[in-house]
Amino acid sequence: MAATTAEIRLPGWLAEMPMPLAPASDEACMRLAIAAARENVARGSGGPFGAAIRLDATGEVIAVGVNLALASGNPVLHAETVAISLAGRRLTDHGGVTLFTSCEPCIMCLGASHWAEIGRIVSSALKEDAEAVGFSEGAGTGQLRVEMEARGVVFQPGLLREEAVSILRDYAERGGEIYGPES
Numbered sequence: 001m002a003a004t005t006a007e008i009r010l011p012g013w014l015a016e017m018p019m020p021l022a023p024a025s026d027e028a029c030m031r032l033a034i035a036a037a038r039e040n041v042a043r044g045s046g047g048p049f050g051a052a053i054r055l056d057a058t059g060e061v062i063a064v065g066v067n068l069a070l071a072s073g074n075p076v077l078h079a080e081t082v083a084i085s086l087a088g089r090r091l092t093d094h095g096g097v098t099l100f101t102s103c104e105p106c107i108m109c110l111g112a113s114h115w116a117e118i119g120r121i122v123s124s125a126l127k128e129d130a131e132a133v134g135f136s137e138g139a140g141t142g143q144l145r146v147e148m149e150a151r152g153v154v155f156q157p158g159l160l161r162e163e164a165v166s167i168l169r170d171y172a173e174r175g176g177e178i179y180g181p182e183s
């Protein structure tokens with residue numbers, strides 16, 4: 001019988017993580033995304049990626065996600081798609097949202113950000129940092145980014161880069177599974 005439901009369930013520790021007080025700065029939001037990524041590895045609940053979404057009008061963090069692809073068996077549950085799914089209708093609240101992610105989005109997450117009409121994407125580790133430890137970002141991110149920039153989407157990669165890179169390296173050195181189509 002074909003499945004009729006799918007679920008996104010955050011690990012218990014993530015639901016209990018303290019949120020930065022509103023209005024949360026770019027750096028506070030990125031520190032939250034990076035802390036979620038670090039904790040996800042430390043707790044063995046998934047891959048080394050975290051994300052947060054902030055409502056820019058109020059500076060409120062409305063969703064936090066981590067990579068749940070391995071833990072859930074659902075390959076689309078990257079940190080960004082988890083956060084976007086949880087934010088749901090609030091993505092279109094007045095004033096727009098910023099997506100903070102511990103690593104530049106892969107082609108799927110960039111596509112999800114496009115459809116979610118996210119106006120600004122701030123990332124920490126770069127695409128090449130993820131690829132250096134074996135993850136694939138998928139072809140076409142450059143082209144989609146150009147299309148999104150033409151629509152006015154702002155990209156700001158590299159915020160607190162070294163902190164996010166150290167999580168990727170730790171994960172690889174621990175022998176963490178490198179999942180994806182080319183692994």
Ligand SMILES: [Zn+2]
Pocket residue numbers: 078079080105106107108109110
């Ligand atoms: Zn992704």
